[in-house]
Amino acid sequence: xxxxxxxxxxxxxxxxxxxxxxxxxxxxxxxxxxxxxxxxxxxxxxxxxxxxxxxxxxxxxxxxxxxxxxxxxxxxxxxxxxxxxxxxxxxxxxxxxxxxxxxxxxxxxxxxxxxxxxxxxxxxxxxxxxxxxxxxxxxxxxxxxxxxxxxxxxxxxxxxxxxxxxxxxxxxxx
Amino acid sequence: xxxxxxxxxxxxxxxxxxxxxxxxxxxxxxxxxxxxxxxxxxxxxxxxxxxxxxxxxxxxxxxxxxxxxxxxxxxxxxxxxxxxxxxxxxxxxxxxxxxxxxxxxxxxxxxxxxxxxxx
Numbered sequence: 001x002x003x004x005x006x007x008x009x010x011x012x013x014x015x016x017x018x019x020x021x022x023x024x025x026x027x028x029x030x031x032x033x034x035x036x037x038x039x040x041x042x043x044x045x046x047x048x049x050x051x052x053x054x055x056x057x058x059x060x061x062x063x064x065x066x067x068x069x070x071x072x073x074x075x076x077x078x079x080x081x082x083x084x085x086x087x088x089x090x091x092x093x094x095x096x097x098x099x100x101x102x103x104x105x106x107x108x109x110x111x112x113x114x115x116x117x118x119x120x121x122x123x124x125x126x127x128x129x130x131x132x133x134x135x136x137x138x139x140x141x142x143x144x145x146x147x148x149x150x151x152x153x154x155x156x157x158x159x160x161x162x163x164x165x166x167x168x169x170x171x172x173x174x
Numbered sequence: 175x176x177x178x179x180x181x182x183x184x185x186x187x188x189x190x191x192x193x194x195x196x197x198x199x200x201x202x203x204x205x206x207x208x209x210x211x212x213x214x215x216x217x218x219x220x221x222x223x224x225x226x227x228x229x230x231x232x233x234x235x236x237x238x239x240x241x242x243x244x245x246x247x248x249x250x251x252x253x254x255x256x257x258x259x260x261x262x263x264x265x266x267x268x269x270x271x272x273x274x275x276x277x278x279x280x281x282x283x284x285x286x287x288x289x290x291x292x293x
Binding site: 043044045084086087090108110111112113114115118119122132135136137138140141143144145146147149150153157161164 | 175176177178179180183184187188190191192193194195198211213214254255257258260261268269270272274275277278279281
């Protein structure tokens, strides 16, 4: 496995599996670090979502299908290893909605990588908040809508800037 | 690194986020009571002026809520992550503490007059 595998956009999906596996492991490590050292900011559930740096890098470097594979693999493994069925489904909802938004915005070519990630962070939180409201059958939780919107924006933006730097570094590696 | 659409989206999100935040703060006054709902069903309403500990039983588990000095906090939960205990204390109208796994929601309510404004 060399960086060429990550670099080459013309390989088939099966050729990307090794790169996807390595990126999924990396994303899993980020999730694990966040699990070990949770942020306590007054609102539970607010976290930087560092695993999404990897997802954004995969999206731009390997394309939509492989990035989706990385994303879903990471979420399922995280749930199995240090989460629960509940946290897994919850995280899958946020992960898939934010991924769909990022993949769509990337296609428009209107947004930068950081902008795409920012939107992804916002929609991740809004999707989870909506699911939470449906689960508890109460709209009261929407009280946290503005805070989660801003938190998702900040996290997505920071992750997006980091992903941009990583993509820049990878571009120079042959 | 950034494009025009990024800036536009960022301004839109910031305006929406901080605008709604300011709106919520504006309507926020110290509440009179706390409503406990489990699975969307109202279980009880407790006055904030009475210090007490309330046990909340739900189909999925058990939570303990404490009312002290006009503030409400979740002091115990048998859910795996205990997120609800990290909400801290709440005392202003419309503030909520949620325990997702047990589907328990605590909401601060104001007087009837204030309710008609904020709901």
